[in-house]
Amino acid sequence: MTDAPAAAALAADDAPALAAATALDDDPRTARRVPEALDDYQRRERNPEYRVDVERIRFSPYYSRLSAVTQVIAQAGAGLAVHNRLTHSVKVAAVARGIAVQLSHSAGPEGEIVARLGGCDPVVVQAAAAAHDLGHPPFGHLGEQALDRLARDRFGLRDGFEGNAQTFRIVTRLDEYDRAGAGLNLTAAVRAAVLKYPWLRAEGDGWSGRPEAPRGISPASPGSGAYKFSAFALDAHEMRAARAPYPAIAPLQQTVECSVMDIADDIAYSLHDLDDFYRAGLLNQSTISAEFRAWRRDRAALHAAAQGDLVLSQRAPGRSLELLWRRLEAKDPWIADEEAFAAAVARVTDEVIDGLLAVPFDGSMLTERTLSQFTAAWITRLQHSVTVSETPPIRSGHVSLDRDAWHEVAVLKFLHQRFILERPDLALYQRGQASVLERLVDGFAAWLDDPHDVRRAPRRLLDLVDLAAEDYARLRREEPELADASDGVELRRRATGRGIIDYVASLTDAQAMHIDALINGSPERLWDAGQGL
Template sequence: MESISAPHADLSHWPGEDPRQKRLVPEELTASQQVERSPEFRADLERIRFSPYYSRLSAVTQVISQTGAGLAIHNRLTHSLKVAAVARSIAVTLQADDGPAGQRIAQLGGCHPVVVQSAAAAHDLGHPPFGHLGERTLDRLAREHLGLAEGFEGNAQSFRILTRLDEYDREGAGLNLTAAVRAAVLKYPWLRQEGLGRDGGPETPRGLSPSPDGAGARKFSVYSLDAPAMEDARAAYPMISKHQQTVECAVMDIADDIAYSLHDLDDFYRAGLLNQAAISAEFRAWRQERNELAELESADLVLNSRTPGYALELLWRRLARKDSWIASSEAFLAAVDKVFEEVVDGLLLAPFDGSRDAERALATFTARWIEHLQTSVEIHTDPPPRCGHVSLNQAAWHEVSVLKFLHERFILERADLTVYQRGQARLLERLIRGFAAWLDDPADVRRAPRRLLDLVDLAMEDYLRLARTVPELLDTEDEAVLRQRARGRGIIDYVASLTDAQAISLDHLLAGSSERLWDAGQGL
C-alpha cells in the first residue's frame, strides 16, 4: 500500500472534514494560518499565481504571437487573467442567488468565487509554446515519434503540472491543491482512450467526441499517469455524474469561451487582420441565400467553403448536428444578425488607428458584450451530455459560436499565418527529435539538461506506481517498455514547459547556431 505522502494518495477516509477542501497530502497549519487561510481555497489561488508555470504564460502565444503583431496582443497570461475576472463575476452572482437555482448549486457542491478564480488562473498552465499549433504538433510527435498513445493535450498537461510537475513545499504532491480546485480544472474529466468507439453525436459529451485521427477523445483533461489524482478530486463531488463538470468548472469553461470569443477579436481588430469587406460578404450572402444554401450537399459546401455564405452554413450544420439540445435555426439567425450589426457593420467599419477615440470605442464594445454574456447564464438540474450544470442561455450560446467563427474562418485559415505556423511546427519537431537522440546517446546522456533528466525520472516513478496500483490503465507492465514511455513523457513535459523564446533559443543551441550561448542556455 502506498504511503500517505505518495503522489495521488487516497484521503477519502479523512473524518469530519469538508471533502472539497482536502489536499493530496495533509498540511499542518498554525492557529494563525488556519484563520488566515479559511477557506483553504485562497491558498490555492496564491500557489497558482506564484508558480513559475503561471509566470511563463506571459511569454506563450495565445493565437498570434506578440513578436509578429505587437505587445497589444493577448498572451496566455493576459487571457488567463481576463478569464478569471469573467469567471469570478459569474460565480459571485450565482453564489448570491438564494432562490431555487442557488439551492440547486449548493446541492451540487457550491460555486465558490475563489475556486473559480483559481481554476481560471490554472486552466492554461499546460499550453506549450506557439499556441494551439504547438499543442497539435506535440500531440502528433508524442504519438508518432515517442510511442505515447495518449499523446499530448494542453488540459491534461495543466492537471499534470498542478498535481505532479510543479511543487509547493513538499515532494510528490504538486501544488497540493484542494479537491475543489483540482476538480474545477477538469473541463474534460476522462482519459483519452475513453473516446475510442464514440460516434461524436449529440449523446457524446463535448470533447469526448473521437479525434480526427482515431486516437481517442478529441479533448481530455487527464493522462493515465494522473488518473488517481482525478478520482481523488472527483470523490468530493458524489452528486456530479461521470463525465460531467463540477459547477465551478462549468463557470470557468463559460468564462474561457467568453474571453476567447471577445479578446481574440480585440487582438485581430487591433492588428488590422479582420477584413471587413470579406466578413461582410460572408454574412450578407448567408442571410440572403440561406434557403438555397440549405439545399446544398455538405460535401459541396466544404469543397467551395471560400464562397461567401458557405462557411456560415457549415457552421450552422455543425451546431445542429452536434448540439441539437440547444441549436435553433431562429436563434442562429438572430445571433448572425446581432454580430453582423454590432461587429461587422459596427466595430469593423472603422479600422483601428490607435487613437483615443478608437480605444474608447473598442473598450466600450468589449465591456458591453462581456456584461451581456456573463449575465446570460442558466442552471440545469439534469443537463444533457454536452452541457454543464451551468451554461450560457440559448441566445448567448449561438452568439459566442458566431463570434468564434470570425477568427476561426478569417484568421486561422490565413495563408500567411499557416506559413509561420509550419515553421514553428518544424522547430518543435527538431527539439523533440534532438532531445530523444540525446537521451539515447549513452556517451553523452549525463550532460543532458538536469530538469529534463529529472522529468524522465519522475515519469518513470509514475509508470511504476501505476503498474503497482492501477495496472488496468496500462497495456503492459514490461519495465523496458515503461522506461521508453517515461523517456517520451519526460521529453514532452520538458518541451511543453518552454516559452516561445526559450523554444527558439534551444533550437539554435541544438543546431549549434546560437551566438549567445550562456544567455540562451539559462534555465535549462
C-alpha cells in the same frame, strides 16, 4: 489540520474564524493531497484554503511562463497590448469570478441546485481559471498538436499530449510547492475545477460514431481516443480523488465550478482574440461583411443546397456561415435554433462588422475607448446570460449560456476560425513552429540515448524522466491495464518519452526557438539572459 496551541490561541482571539476553519477541516472539498496546517493569518481570511490555492498558482513558474506563450498573434503583433496566455488567464479569472459571485448569491431553485451539486465558490473558480492554461505548450494549439503526434509516433505513448491533461499533471505532479511528490498540493475543489474534460483519452473510443456524446470526447478518427481529455493514464488516480467529494456530479460531467470556468474561457476567447485581430488590422471589414450579408440575403437558398456543394464552394460568401449552422444543428440539437442563430448573425453584423470594424483601429485614444466599451458591454451581457440545470444535456454543463448567448459566442468564434486561423500565411508560420518542436524532441531523445553524455543533459529534464518512471512503475503495479508497457525496458522508454514531452511543453516560445538553435549547433550567442535550460 491545526495543532492544539494554535487552535486555542485562535479561539481566544477570534472564535468566528475558528468556527469557520473547523468547518473547513470537515469538508472533503478542501482536502489536500497531503494534509497541512494553515497559519493563524491564513485562517482569519475568508475561504482560507482556496485563497492559498490561488496564490500557489499565481506564484508558480508555470504561471509566469504564460506571459511568453503566444495566444495567436505574437507580442509584437499590434497596438498597445496583445493577449498572451497569461493576460488571457487573468481575464478568464475576472469573467469567471463575476459569474461565480452571481451564482453563489442566487436564491430560489437555481441556488438550491448549485448547493446540491457541491456549491460554487468564487475563489475556487478564480483559482481554476488562473490554472486552466498552465499546460499550453510553446506555440499554442499548434504546439499541442505537434507534441501529441510526436508523443505517439516517437515514443508509443497512447495518451499522446493534450494541454488540459498537462495542466492537471502540472498542478498535481510536476510543479512542486514545498515537498516532493505532492505537486502544488491544491484542494480537491480546485483540482476538480480544472478538469474540463474529466475522462482519459482511451475512454473516447467507446463514443466513436455515437450521435450524442460529451463535448470533446468523440475521437477525431476511429481508434484515436478522446479528442479532448483532462488526465493522462499516469494521473488517473489523481482525477478520481479530486472528483470523489462530488457524488452528485455524474461521471463525465464537470463540477459546477469547472463549468463556470469553461464558460468564462469561451467568453474571454471569443472577445479578446477579436480585440487582438482588430488591433492588428487583420479583420478585413469588407470580406467579413460580404460573408454575413450573403448568408442573410440567400439564407433560404443556402439551406436548400447540398452539403457537398457547400463544401466545394465554401470560400464563396455565405457558405462558411451556412456550414457553421449545420455543424451546430448536427452536434448540439439540444440548444441549436435556426432563429436564434439568425439573430446572433444579425447582432454580430450590427455591433461588430458595421460597428466596431467600420472604423479601422489606429491606436488613438478614441479607438481604444471604443474597443474597451465594446468588449465590456459584451462581457457584461454574456456574464448575465447563464442558466443552471441539475440534469443538463450530455453536451452541456450544469451551468451554461442561455440560447441567445450560446449562438452569439459561436458566431464570434467563427470570425477567428474563418478569417484568421484559416489564413495560408498563418499556416506557413505554424508549420515552421511545428518543425522546431520536432527537432527539440528528437534532439533531447538522442541526448538521453547517449551513454557518454547523458549526465550533462538539463537537470530538470532528467528529473522529469525520473518522475515519469516512478509514475509508470506505480501504474504498472496498481493499474496494469493502464500501464501500456509489457516490461521494464518498454516502461523506461515510455518514461523517457513522457519526461521529454513534459520538458519541451514547459518552454516558452522564445526558449523553444533559442534551444532549437543551440541543440542544432547554430546559436548567435551561447548565453542569453533568461534563456537557460
